[in-house]
Amino acid sequence: MRSLFEGYRPTFKPHSLGYEAESLLLLTPSQQMCYYDGKLFGGYIALLMDRILADCCKHKDKPAFTAYLNTSFNHSVPPSGPMLLRAWPEKVEGRKVFLKGSVRIPGKEAHDWVDAVRTDALFIRPKP
Numbered sequence: 001m002r003s004l005f006e007g008y009r010p011t012f013k014p015h016s017l018g019y020e021a022e023s024l025l026l027l028t029p030s031q032q033m034c035y036y037d038g039k040l041f042g043g044y045i046a047l048l049m050d051r052i053l054a055d056c057c058k059h060k061d062k063p064a065f066t067a068y069l070n071t072s073f074n075h076s077v078p079p080s081g082p083m084l085l086r087a088w089p090e091k092v093e094g095r096k097v098f099l100k101g102s103v104r105i106p107g108k109e110a111h112d113w114v115d116a117v118r119t120d121a122l123f124i125r126p127k128p
């Protein structure tokens with residue numbers, strides 16, 4: 001299980017609603033799971049997003065559980081290239097934390113990154 005997250009080292013920055021998180025990841029060959037050649041398996045991407053979103057909620061705070069994780073795959077993610085995972089809170093209502101996340105991959109131009117995957121998520125903190 002730990003190998004699924006090899007190289008995943010999120011950093012956190014303060015945000016007006018908590019913390020935002022990001023992690024630049026270069027997958028090892030055993031993490032490069034593809035069903036179709038050259039396209040990283042979407043379920044694995046969703047796993048990584050769930051992890052960074054959960055970490056974003058939990059950083060210096062109580063944990064929170066995934067209520068929904070709506071993920072849009074706009075471009076395929078090449079398995080052997082760098083990917084930038086990002087997560088940040090959008091709205092907090094009591095125990096409910098609405099978050100957004102994305103997976104960025106290098107674009108066509110140098111130093112250009114594009115959102116390949118976008119996630120809207122709701123995490124819920126436990127009842128006191």
Ligand SMILES: CCCCCCCCCC(=O)SCCNC(=O)CCNC(=O)[C@H](O)C(C)(C)COP(=O)(O)OP(=O)(O)OC[C@H]1O[C@@H](n2cnc3c(N)ncnc32)[C@H](O)[C@@H]1OP(=O)(O)O
Nearest residue numbers: 001047050051054064065066067068096122124125126127
């Ligand atoms: C080792 C690998 C690790 C990598 C992954 C790390 C990720 C870690 C995160 C997780 O995996 S958590 C585990 C997966 N998620 C779950 O198992 C959650 C299953 N669902 C539940 O346990 C409960 O439904 C939940 C805790 C999410 C909410 O139950 P509660 O009893 O605390 O809340 P309640 O039902 O009272 O609802 C509170 C509010 O949230 C709203 N809500 C609850 N579920 C919702 C939902 N699914 N969609 C939209 N709204 C929702 C609900 O309408 C309500 O809104 P209002 O306060 O405005 O009335």
